[in-house]
Amino acid sequence: MTVLKYTSIAKELLHIKELQPQPSKNFIPEWFKKTPTVDESSHPKFQHKKKPGMRTVKTCPSFHEIFDEGLVVVAPCDIWIKLINFDEDWEWETASSEAVTIEHHDHKQFRNHYGNPNIRAVFKLNLPWRWETPKGYSIRQFPMLYSNNSDWTIAYGVVRTDIHNEINVQLFYTSKEDEILIKQGEPICYIVPYKRLKPKYKLIKNEKERNKFLRKVRVNLYQVQSTFRSGYHKLKR
DSSP, rough: OOOEEEEEEGGGGGGGGGGOOEEGGGGGOHHHSOOOSSGGOOSSSOOOSSSOEOOOOOOHHHHHHHHHHSSSEEEEEEEEEEEEETTTTEEEEOOOTTTTTEEETTTTTHHHHOOOOOEEEEEEEOSSSEEOOOTTEEEEEOOOOOOOOEEEEEEEEEEEETOOBBBBEEEEOSSSSSSEOOOTEEEEEEEEHHHHEOOOOOOOOOHHHHHHHHHHHHHHHHHHHHHSSSHHHHHHO
C-alpha cells in the first residue's frame, strides 16, 4: 500500500482536525451537490412518468473522480493581502506567522513574462505542512476546481516529494478589489500523490489491431450510455 506521510511544523495543528488536510470529498462545490442527476425541466410541456429528463453533469465520470482524489489543504489561519499603490506596493499579514508566512514575487519573476492581465500579483504562501511519498512518487498541487473564486487561485505545480518535502504554493491575486481575506479553514488547493511513469505512446494504425481496439471502445460506450442514468459507476464496482 502506498502511504502519503505528512506532518506540520506548527505543532498546534496536529490537534485541530478541521485545520488539517482533509479528503477532497469534503469540499465538493455546493452547486454540484445541488445539481440533480436528471433535469426534469427538459420536459417543459409535460412530465413523463417513466422516462427521466436530461442527464446532467452529475452523471459525468470525470467530475466524480476529481472530487474524490487526494487531499485538500485549508488555510490554517486568516490570511490578509492588500494593494497599496499601482499594483506594485502591497502589504499582507497572517493571523499566525507560525502557521503561514507570505512572500511577494516580483513582477519580473513571473507576471511580466506570463502576460495575463488578470493576475495582478503573485504571492508565495509558505504553508506549515511537510510531505513524504515513497520512492518514485510525486505530488501534484491543483487549484480548487469549479469553485467560482474570482479573487485568487493557486498555480498548478509538481514536486518530487520523495526527495523534497516542502510544498509552498503560489497564489495568483486576481481580484478586482484591492483587498482580500482568506479565512481560516477555507480550502487552498488539492494535494494529489502519483507514481512517476515514463509511458510509451503508440498510435494504432494496423487495421486488425485498430478494429479490435474500437470494438472494445464501442462495448464500453454502450455499457456507460445504455441507461438514462450513468452506467459508468457500475463498471467501477
